[in-house]
Amino acid sequence: MAGTILIVDDEPSILQSLCGILSDEGFEVITADGGLRALNIIKETIPDIVLLDIWMPDIDGIETLQRIRELYPSLQVIMISGHGTIETAVKATKLGAYDFIEKPLSLEKVLLSVNNALNYNRLEAELDLFRERERQRYQIGGHSRAITHLKEQIKVVAPTNAWVLIVGENGTGKELVAHTIHRLSKRSTKPFVEVNCAAIPEDLIESELFGHEKGAFTGATTMKRGKFDQANEGTLFLDEIGDMSLKAQSKVLRILQEQRFERVGGNRTITVDTRVIVATNKNLEEEIVTGRFREDLYFRLNVIPIWVPPLRERVDDISELVDEFLNEFSLATKGECKHLSPDAMELLKKYSWPGNVRELRNLIERMVIMCPGKAIHAKDIPPPFDRSRIEETRVESFFSFDTFKEARETFERSFITSKLKQFGGNISKTAEAIGVERSNLHKKIKAYGL
Numbered sequence: 289m290a291g292t293i294l295i296v297d298d299e300p301s302i303l304q305s306l307c308g309i310l311s312d313e314g315f316e317v318i319t320a321d322g323g324l325r326a327l328n329i330i331k332e333t334i335p336d337i338v339l340l341d342i343w344m345p346d347i348d349g350i351e352t353l354q355r356i357r358e359l360y361p362s363l364q365v366i367m368i369s370g371h372g373t374i375e376t377a378v379k380a381t382k383l384g385a386y387d388f389i390e391k392p393l394s395l396e397k398v399l400l401s402v403n404n405a406l407n408y409n410r411l412e413a414e415l416d417l418f419r420e421r422e423r424q425r426y427q428i429g430g431h432s433r434a435i436t437h438l439k440e441q442i443k444v445v446a447p448t449n450a451w452v453l454i455v456g457e458n459g460t461g462k463e464l465v466a467h468t469i470h471r472l473s474k475r476s477t478k479p480f481v482e483v484n485c486a487a488i489p490e491d492l493i494e495s496e497l498f499g500h501e502k503g504a505f506t507g508a509t510t511m512k513r514g515k516f517d518q519a520n521e522g523t524l525f526l527d528e529i530g531d532m533s534l535k536a537q538s539k540v541l542r543i544l545q546e547q548r549f550e551r552v553g554g555n556r557t558i559t560v561d562t563r564v565i566v567a568t569n570k571n572l573e574e575e576i577v578t579g580r581f582r583e584d585l586y587f588r589l590n591v592i593p594i595w596v597p598p599l600r601e602r603v604d605d606i607s608e609l610v611d612e613f614l615n616e617f618s619l620a621t622k623g624e625c626k627h628l629s630p631d632a633m634e635l636l637k638k639y640s641w642p643g644n645v646r647e648l649r650n651l652i653e654r655m656v657i658m659c660p661g662k663a664i665h666a667k668d669i670p671p672p673f674d675r676s677r678i679e680e681t682r683v684e685s686f687f688s689f690d691t692f693k694e695a696r697e698t699f700e701r702s703f704i705t706s707k708l709k710q711f712g713g714n715i716s717k718t719a720e721a722i723g724v725e726r727s728n729l730h731k732k733i734k735a736y737g738l
Contacts, residue, residue: 293316293337293338294318294346295317295319295339296339297321297339297368298341298344300321301439301578302341306398309398310398310402315402321344322345322346323349323351324347324558326338327352327355327356330632336362337366337405338363338366339366341369342351342367343369348457353380353383357384358382364386364408364409366386366402367385368388370392385440386408387405402608428442428464428468429608430602430605431549431605432567432603434601435605438595438596438597442468442469442472445594451563451566451573452469452591452592453567453590453592453593453594454566454568454696455680456595456712457598457712458569458712459642459644459647460598460644460645461646462596463527463646464595465567466527466565469523473563478520478531479519479521479665481525483524483525483527485525485532486531488531490533490536492510493535493536493539497514497515497540498549499511499513499669500564504552504553505552506553514551516560519573520560522562523560523564524564525566530572531556531570547559548560572590578717599644600710604647606637607633610636611627613648614628616658617656626663627663627664629663629666631665631666632664634672635650635666636648639672642709642710647667700732704722708738715730
């Protein structure tokens with residue numbers, strides 16, 4: 289069947305003719321001779337489309353439409369009338385009618401309207417499915433104390449218009465946090481526009497963010513809207529803001545302060561209402577001291593700071609994240625859902641995860657593809673995730689040196705490199721973690737050319 293259609297009309301001839309026509313087209317047809325009867329039928333069997341007459345003896349079509357929209361807001365209703373007026377059509381449309389057809393009915397118009405309404409239903413269902421997938425995709429997994437605190441912060445700040453500075457190591461999920469804030473905000477139905485600040489060349493930053501007019505420069509064959517323009521009434525996410533050049537920072541600061549700009553090559557001032565969320569894996573206060581980040585821009589952006597914890601600080605979440613990724617990649621490969629054995633899970637919990645959640649996700653995808661069995665065991669986990677399998681090789685390599693000095697320097701270089709990666713290149717945190725003075729760590733980094 290192409291779909292179920294309820295025809296509501298007090299004229300038997302109309303019911304009979306429409307029923308015959310639509311049945312011949314493959315539709316399942318139900319009929320009702322009044323509004324009250326139609327409402328009872330809808331309670332029992334929700335149709336795909338309702339063809340509803342305006343003038344009926346018990347309750348008229350407008351009141352029936354009103355009740356249908358209150359109880360079943362997604363049900364599409366096509367109004368039909370032999371005494372239609374512009375006022376009636378406007379009122380029905382305002383109440384949510386999909387279409388309005390006048391009698392005498394045209395077969396072609398009825399079929400066209402019905403098929404369009406069914407296509408609209410299909411598109412709405414696909415959109416709902418897409419929204420649900422997007423919601424699940426940007427769901428922050430885990431229930432550890434650290435991640436619970438993060439979720440509570442997001443819940444408080446999301447409904448406001450406050451600007452947010454998201455800080456965290458690479459792979460912790462800063463983009464996920466930005467998406468979640470937007471989804472829970474009052475701007476959720478408006479655009480969410482992402483900009484990777486590290487990926488935009490300095491000479492194109494103005495065109496990318498503010499747009500340009502036709503002929504503004506060589507190659508500008510058409511007018512282009514910038515990211516700020518595209519994010520009007522929505523959210524603009526500036527990722528890797530710490531990697532933006534000083535020249536670009538000064539231009540961004542101006543528009544952030546004024547919420548007004550002009551396109552490159554234009555002279556018309558454009559005003560926008562945009563919420564700004566930024567993210568960085570760098571310590572911006574250190575970047576200010578070294579002269580790589582503007583202090584005034586930092587204070588403008590740092591309204592609500594949110595710290596995204598690294599995976600090593602939320603080990604309790606690893607089991608839940610693994611199950612989530614296993615399910616995701618098993619569905620993607622259309623294979624049976626795999627699971628990790630307890631010994632394999634224990635190995636993952638002992639690993640330091642310098643690449644954080646992104647590194648864990650990549651490993652699980654690899655295991656789902658490469659492991660043939662339903663269960664993934666400890667023997668399937670490769671180095672460096674299985675620390676025990678690389679200890680022997682590492683110890684033997686140190687004995688290959690002729691002098692103590694060579695072995696010590698090699699160890700120090702490897703150790704410092706690993707710890708810097710673990711803390712996202714943050715020298716202060718690395719120095720604190722390994723128990724040395726920050727100045728001494730700087731000297732070692734310089735001596736080893738790191």
